[in-house]
Amino acid sequence: xxxxxxxxxxxxxxxxxxxxxxxxxxxxxxxxxxxxxxxxxxxxxxxxxxxxxxxxxxxxxxxxxxxxxxxxxxxxxxxxxxxxxxxxxxxxxxxxxxxxxxxxxxxxxxxxxxxxxxxxxxxxxxxxxxxxxxxxxxxxxxxxxxxxxxxxxxxxxxxxxxxxxxxxxxxxxxxxxxxxxxxxxxxxxxxxxxxxxxxxxxxxxxxxxxxxxxxxxxxxxxxxxxxxxxxxxxxxxxxxxxxxxxxxxxxxxxxxxxxxxxxxxxxxxxxxxxxxxxxxxxxxxxxxxxxxxxxxxxxxxxxxxxxxxxxxxxxxxxxxxxxxxxxxxxxxxxxxxxxxxxxxxxxxxxxxxxxxxxxxxxxxxxxxxxxxxxxxxxxxxxxxxxxxxxxxxxxxxxxxxxxxxxxxxxxxxxxxxxxxxxxxxxxxxxxxxxxxxxxxxxxxxxxxxxxxxxxx
Amino acid sequence: xxxxxxxxxxxxxxxxxxxxxxxxxxxxxxxxxxxxxxxxxxxxxxxxxxxxxxxxxxxxxxxxxxxxxxxxxxxxxxxxxxxxxxxxxxxxxxxxxxxxxxxxxxxxxxxxxxxxxxxxxxxxxxxxxxxxxxxxxxxxxxxxxxxxxxxxxxxxxxxxxxxxxxxxxxxxxxxxxxxxxxxxxxxxxxxxxxxxxxxxxxxxxxxxxxxxxxxxxxxxxxxxxxxxxxxxxxxxxxxxxxxxxxxxxxxxxxxxxxxxxxxxxxxxxxxxxxxxxxxxxxxxxxxxxxxxxxxxxxxxxxxxxxxxxxxxxxxxxxxxxxxxxxxxxxxxxxxxxxxxxxxxxxxxxxxxxxxxxxxxxxxxxxxxxxxxxxxxxxxxxxxxxxxxxxxxxxxxxxxxxxxxxxxxxxxxxxxxxxxxxxxxxxxxxxxxxxxxxxxxxxxxxxxxxxxxxxxx
Numbered sequence: 001x002x003x004x005x006x007x008x009x010x011x012x013x014x015x016x017x018x019x020x021x022x023x024x025x026x027x028x029x030x031x032x033x034x035x036x037x038x039x040x041x042x043x044x045x046x047x048x049x050x051x052x053x054x055x056x057x058x059x060x061x062x063x064x065x066x067x068x069x070x071x072x073x074x075x076x077x078x079x080x081x082x083x084x085x086x087x088x089x090x091x092x093x094x095x096x097x098x099x100x101x102x103x104x105x106x107x108x109x110x111x112x113x114x115x116x117x118x119x120x121x122x123x124x125x126x127x128x129x130x131x132x133x134x135x136x137x138x139x140x141x142x143x144x145x146x147x148x149x150x151x152x153x154x155x156x157x158x159x160x161x162x163x164x165x166x167x168x169x170x171x172x173x174x175x176x177x178x179x180x181x182x183x184x185x186x187x188x189x190x191x192x193x194x195x196x197x198x199x200x201x202x203x204x205x206x207x208x209x210x211x212x213x214x215x216x217x218x219x220x221x222x223x224x225x226x227x228x229x230x231x232x233x234x235x236x237x238x239x240x241x242x243x244x245x246x247x248x249x250x251x252x253x254x255x256x257x258x259x260x261x262x263x264x265x266x267x268x269x270x271x272x273x274x275x276x277x278x279x280x281x282x283x284x285x286x287x288x289x290x291x292x293x294x295x296x297x298x299x300x301x302x303x304x305x306x307x308x309x310x311x312x313x314x315x316x317x318x319x320x321x322x323x324x325x326x327x328x329x330x331x332x333x334x335x336x337x338x339x340x341x342x343x344x345x346x347x348x349x350x351x352x353x354x355x356x357x358x359x360x361x362x363x364x365x366x367x368x369x370x371x372x373x374x375x376x377x378x379x380x381x382x383x384x385x386x387x388x389x390x391x392x393x394x395x396x397x398x399x400x401x402x403x404x405x406x407x408x409x410x411x412x413x414x415x416x417x418x419x420x421x422x423x424x425x426x427x428x429x430x431x432x433x434x435x436x437x438x439x440x441x442x443x444x445x446x447x448x449x450x451x452x453x454x455x456x
Numbered sequence: 457x458x459x460x461x462x463x464x465x466x467x468x469x470x471x472x473x474x475x476x477x478x479x480x481x482x483x484x485x486x487x488x489x490x491x492x493x494x495x496x497x498x499x500x501x502x503x504x505x506x507x508x509x510x511x512x513x514x515x516x517x518x519x520x521x522x523x524x525x526x527x528x529x530x531x532x533x534x535x536x537x538x539x540x541x542x543x544x545x546x547x548x549x550x551x552x553x554x555x556x557x558x559x560x561x562x563x564x565x566x567x568x569x570x571x572x573x574x575x576x577x578x579x580x581x582x583x584x585x586x587x588x589x590x591x592x593x594x595x596x597x598x599x600x601x602x603x604x605x606x607x608x609x610x611x612x613x614x615x616x617x618x619x620x621x622x623x624x625x626x627x628x629x630x631x632x633x634x635x636x637x638x639x640x641x642x643x644x645x646x647x648x649x650x651x652x653x654x655x656x657x658x659x660x661x662x663x664x665x666x667x668x669x670x671x672x673x674x675x676x677x678x679x680x681x682x683x684x685x686x687x688x689x690x691x692x693x694x695x696x697x698x699x700x701x702x703x704x705x706x707x708x709x710x711x712x713x714x715x716x717x718x719x720x721x722x723x724x725x726x727x728x729x730x731x732x733x734x735x736x737x738x739x740x741x742x743x744x745x746x747x748x749x750x751x752x753x754x755x756x757x758x759x760x761x762x763x764x765x766x767x768x769x770x771x772x773x774x775x776x777x778x779x780x781x782x783x784x785x786x787x788x789x790x791x792x793x794x795x796x797x798x799x800x801x802x803x804x805x806x807x808x809x810x811x812x813x814x815x816x817x818x819x820x821x822x823x824x825x826x827x828x829x830x831x832x833x834x835x836x837x838x839x840x841x842x843x844x845x846x847x848x849x850x851x852x853x854x855x856x857x858x859x860x861x862x863x864x865x866x867x868x869x870x871x872x873x874x875x876x877x878x879x880x881x882x883x884x885x886x887x888x889x890x891x892x893x894x895x896x897x898x899x900x901x902x903x904x905x906x907x908x909x910x911x912x
Contacts, residue, residue, distance in 0.1 A: 194669075198767040207730030212780055213650075213849035214725075215754030216746045219735035222755035222777070223689065230686035233679065235804070269670075274663030279675035290672045298671030299678035300770050301761035311654040311778050311812040313851075314756050321678070322767055324668055348691070356767040393669035395769075 002136060003445045009131040010437050017127040017437065018110070018430065020047070024085075024119040025103045025112035031086035031153045037064045040085045044122075044147050045069075051129055053145070058161060064149030066161045070168070071129065073142035075448040080144045080174040080407070083122040084151035087114035088422045095424035109427045117421040120428040121178040121414035121436060122147065128440040140448030144171055151177070154357055155397040162400040172447060173370035174407050175440070176398065178414035180421070181432070182387045183265045189375055190411040192363030192391035193398050195327035197336050198300070198356040201225055202320045209305075212313035219350070221319035222304045228349040229321060232340070233297045237280045239325075241343050244295070247330035251293045254366045255390040262288040262387065291393045296326040322356065326395060333358035362398035362409065363391050370408040377442040378412060382435055386412075413439060458592060459901045465587040466893050473583040473893065474566070474886065476503070480541075480575040481559045481568035487542035487609045493520045496541045500578075500603050501525075507585055509601070514617060520605030522617045526624070527585065529598035531904040536600045536627040536863070539578040539634075540607035543570035544878045551880035565883045573877040576884040577634040577870035577892060578603065584896040596904030600627055607633070610813055611853035618856040628903060629826035630863050631896070632854065634870035636877070637888070638843045639721045645831055646867040648819030648847035649854055651783035653792050654756070654812040657681055658776045665761075668769035675806070677775035678760045684805040685777060688753065688796070693736045695753045695781075697799050703786035707749045710822045711846045718744040718843065747849045752782040778812065782851060789814035818854035818865065819847050826864040833898040834868060838891055842868075869895060 010017075029040035041057055041064060048055045048069035057065040064086065090100035090113045098104040103112035110120075125145075132139050146169070148158055162169055179188040203224035210218055233239050251259070266284035270276065278287045304319025306312035327333060341353050364371055366388065375386050398409050413436035420426045466473075485496035497513055497520060504511045504525035513521040520542065546556035546569045554560040556569035566576070581601075588595050602625070604614055618625055635644040659680035666674055689695050707715070722740035726732065734743045760775025762768035783789060797809050820827060822844065831842050854865050869892035876882045 196769075198769065200767070210729055211850065212752070212754045212756055213782065213851075214729075214747070215752035215780070215782065216750055216849075217734040217738070217743050218729065218731065220755055222758050223685075225758075226682050226685045226755070227691040229679075229682045235683040273666050273670075273674065275674065278673040282673070287673050291670070294672055296668070296671035298668050298769075298771060299676055299682070299761065300668055300768060300772065301763055302678050302681075302775065303759050303763045305755065305757035306778060307757055307759045311656070311780065312756060313652075313654065313754075313780055315754060316756065319758065322762060324671070324767065324769055326669065326671065393672075394667065395669075 003442060005135045006131050006441050006445070007438050009135050010127060010434065010441065013127070013131065014434055017123060017433065018105075020126070021110065021115070021120060021123040021433070022103045024123055025114050026101055028101045029086050029114070029149070030089050031064060031150050032089055037086065037149055041065045041067060041149055044085050047126055048145065051126070051133060060157045063157050066149070066157070067147040068165065068168075069145040071139055071143045073139040073448070075141050077447045078142040078144065078171040079444060079447060080169065080171040081125055081146070082174060082401070083118055083125070083147045083177050084149065085119070085122070085147050086149045086152045087117065087119070088152050092424060097425055100426070105430065108430050110430055110433070111425055111427045113426055115428040116178075116180070116415035116419035116426050118177045118414060120433055124413065124433050124437040125175070125440050127437045128444070131437070131441060132444065140444045144169060151397065155400065158397045158400040163404070166404060169401065170405065171407060173374070174401055174409045175374070175443075176409050176411035179411040180415035180417055180419055183268045183417045185416070186384055186387045187378060187382050187412065188389055189371065189378065189386045190389040190392050191366060191371060192329070192409070193361065193394060193396040194295070194391060195331060195333050195361035195399070196324060196357065196359040196395040197327065197333035198322065198324040198358070199337065199340065200320055200322050200354045200356055201228055201351045202318070202354060203228075203351045204318050205315055206317055209314040209317050212315055215315050218315045220315055222316060224350050225302070225304065225319045225321050228344055228351045229299070229323070231343065231347050231349065232323070239295070239297045241336075241339055243339065248295060248328055249330055251289060251390070252366065255293065258388050258390060259285050259288045262292070262389065292389060292391055293328060295328050295331055298324045298326070300324050327361050328391070329361045329363045331361065333360065359395050359397065360399035360403060362402040364408040364410060366390055368408045371410050373446055374410045374412060374443055377446050378439045381439045381442055412436070459898060461591045462587050462897050462901070463894050465591050466583060466890065466897065469583070469587065470890055473579060473889065474561075476582070477566065477571070477576060477579040477889070478559045480579055481570050482557055484557045485542050485570070485605065486545050487520060487606050488545055493542065493605055497521045497523060497605055500541050503582055504601065507582070507589060516613045519613050522605070522613070523603040524621065524624070525601040527595055527599045529595040529904070531597050533903045534598040534600065534627040535900060535903060536625065536630040537581055537602070538630060538632055538857070539574055539581070539603045540605060541575070541578070541603050542605045542608045543573065543575075544608050548880060553881055556882075561886065564886050566886055566889070567881055567883045569882055571884040572634075572636070572871035572875035572882050574633045574870060576889055580869065580889050580893040581631070581896050583893045584900070587893070587897060588900065596900045600625060607853065611856065614853045614856040619860070622860060625857065626861065627863060629830075630857055630865045631830070631899075632865050632867035635867040636871035636875055637873055639724045639873045641872070642840060642843045643834060643838050643868065644845055645827070645834065645842045646845040646848050647822060647827060648785070648865070649817065649850060649852040650751070650847060651787060651789050651817035651855070652780060652813065652815040652851040653783065653789035654778065654780040654814070655793065655796065656776055656778050656810045656812055657684055658774070658808045658810060659684075659806060660774050661771055662773055665770040665773050668771055671771050674771045676771050678772060680806050681758070681760065681775045681777045684800055684807045685755070685779070687799065687803050687805065688779070695751070697792075697795055699795065700751070704751060704784055705786055707745060707846070708822065711749065714844050714846060715741050715744045718748070718845065748845060748847055749784060751784050751787055754780045754782070756780050783817050784847070785817045785819045787817065789816065815851050815853065816855035816859060818858040820864040820866060822846055824864045827866050829902055830866045830868060830899055833902050834895045837895045837898050868892070
């Protein structure tokens with residue numbers, strides 16, 4: 001079998017794959033701080049060129065280039081990939097056992113900033129492409145590969161890039177940057193993400209801090225913020241904006257069937273954060289429905305007046321609150337921003353609402369044949385069942401690809417529950433790297449063969 | 457007339473009075489920073505000994521001594537005085553035209569930290585005592601003089617001191633540290649102060665900041681604080697604690713008659729802080745009723761989560777709010793603290809209420825004969841009417857003296873509306889210093905003679 005020869009090649013060249021991951025992770029590429037970005041983009045582009053890809057780094061007036069690589073395949077099928085070459089800042093440095101940009105393998109785990117998020121999955125996919133080419137001289141499917149450098153700073157240019165290259169960005173499926181195995185060690189397949197609306201509420205009082213003796217007659221910006229927020233969400237946890245829940249779709253029966261399994265993660269998750277119960281209190285299964293299928297309304301920051309120890313008797317001059325909604329499909333951050341502003345105006349609130357960021361939900365149906373193909377090919381490689389997440393509980397720029405097309409987007413591979421993504425001692429298990437490489441190879445082979453997932 | 461000779465002596469020794477104020481203000485005495493405190497206490501004690509007073513500095517295990525000076529008089533009447541020898545920190549230093557502890561006279565104004573609050577009135581009163589002794593060989597009334605060193609840090613030892621010396625702290629009236637002339641330049645006579653209850657509300661969420669994806673299931677400490685505060689005061693400005701307004705007494709007809717005059721200050725006050733209207737919107741006169749006769753509920757600080765530019769998608773681990781009530785007579789901070797805690801518990805709020813500071817209201821009746829004597833003797837000296845404030849809009853430690861006795865307490869003299877108390881370029885008008893000196897002399901003389909104020 002051709003695929004077995006490819007698997008064999010992946011195994012016998014695995015040291016090379018690890019060496020390539022080492023090279024990628026030894027190159028800092030911190031988009032938030034502008035460190036090593038052009039060097040990393042050049043490194044990624046060179047690796048695609050080595051594979052014979054048609055590569056064009058797309059630059060912008062500001063920000064970092066998108067690497068867009070295309071490789072022709074032997075079937076009419078076309079698979080897209082999305083990764084990013086930037087990483088989070090490595091601090092706090094004193095909590096790393098080995099320097100973040102000096103990769104080190106300990107007990108089968110590979111430690112470095114970016115190993116899990118997401119240079120590991122990028123290197124694994126490159127290794128799968130390479131193994132196919134070395135064994136068969138080509139690829140079973142055409143590949144379009146997008147690697148941006150601004151994911152960790154909110155992907156400010158990705159929508160414009162995708163919009164400008166719609167014709168070249170069609171395909172039969174898109175493999176997203178990556179997913180982490182669940183707390184039980186089962187690989188995860190994730191089909192979407194939530195949208196986001198992050199705003200800052202600002203209020204003003206006297207032109208400078210005033211003596212608190214005037215507290216009875218001067219407007220107080222902290223009270224303005226508190227009252228406005230009280231109109232947004234109540235102590236029962238429900239959002240009070242008119243119509244907020246109108247477009248929230250309950251989980252389908254197929255999705256609903258997934259929550260028993262996902263609920264197994266709830267206890268360990270709460271425990272890791274010193275919590276005994278969710279807010280509002282819910283059983284584990286219901287907590288997972290909340291996490292994946294319902295919108296959130298989270299205060300991420302608040303400030304105003306005196307912050308030090310003890311008290312200072314003032315009427316402060318200004319106050320703010322940062323408020324983030326995560327939205328499920330059919331909710332729209334633009335509509336919500338308008339609704340929020342209108343609600344606060346209608347209630348007579350004297351606060352300004354400034355947009356910090358917005359992003360759109362994106363979701364691939366659970367029963368999409370591509371999702372099933374990814375699952376089935378993966379379960380053969382991993383030898384264990386996948387945990388299906390109907391969506392991420394977080395956000396991401398999938399909508400750059402899905403807002404104008406119905407391409408199915410699936411995230412798999414790369415990390416485990418202890419990968420410490422964004423944290424110190426970020427790591428990936430080398431065995432996971434190997435499995436993800438084989439999974440991608442198996443998926444390409446199956447797509448070319450038009451394998452009917454339902455009959456496996 | 458004896459008083460005219462005393463006035464003459466005050467005038468001819470006025471340079472000496474200014475020199476004494478210079479010496480007092482050249483000595484830093486910053487209680488909050490522990491700078492120059494023992495030196496200043498020694499300076500004050502020495503000045504009282506020069507007058508022949510019986511002086512005993514009373515120390516405590518911590519903090520700074522109280523100077524308690526007693527001088528016998530020629531009548532059975534006894535007048536008490538309260539001042540403090542500590543000052544506020546002088547920063548921001550770059551906003552001073554001359555160094556804060558190098559006094560400088562410019563255009564009849566004396567500039568130094570402490571000049572107005574309140575070394576000026578202390579020096580004026582010492583000058584009045586000295587002039588009487590030099591002219592008549594004695595004092596018309598007995599004097600008990602308390603000068604503490606911790607007023608600017610909340611007078612933590614004053615209650616204990618006064619309680620320990622109740623027998624020696626009786627008298628026919630008490631002249632409080634000082635008052636500032638109003639915006640129209642009329643001297644102010646102030647008869648009380650509000651009480652205070654300053655608390656910190658604290659709430660916790662996950663044991664460390666968590667990803668905002670968990671916003672739908674993790675408790676959020678900022679939301680807890682916001683919901684708790686919404687139960688304390690509503691957007692109409694009304695405090696929502698059960699019974700909060702029950703013991704608030706409406707102004708008496710005599711007090712009510714004062715608010716037309718006090719209302720003249722409302723426009724300039726709002727304008728100085730860039731405000732066009734009060735909150736809630738009220739006419740000027742009503743604003744003054746609010747300022748003096750009603751309790752306040754002021755958020756003095758709030759904090760939690762991400763405070764920097766842009767957004768950071770977290771569920772924060774902790775949040776706090778600082779909340780200060782200013783209370784009118786018949787309201788009690790101890791009762792209120794209990795009521796606040798009980799209210800939040802009853803409403804199911806998961807917040808902790810920590811006491812930051814508390815103080816009690818104190819008020820001398822408008823029609824007290826001592827208050828009238830102070831006013832009448834003052835109007836003769838100043839040649840213009842006094843503005844009567846039934847109470848201060850702020851707080852202070854008068855209750856240390858009034859909680860166990862019915863001694864009338866009146867604040868007069870020392871500063872003007874532009875004295876920049878607690879601010880840079882603090883100053884006093886030399887002419888005000890002279891007038892306050894004469895006013896105190898006239899008051900002592902009148903007390904000794906049992907002058908009936910109503911017949912002047």
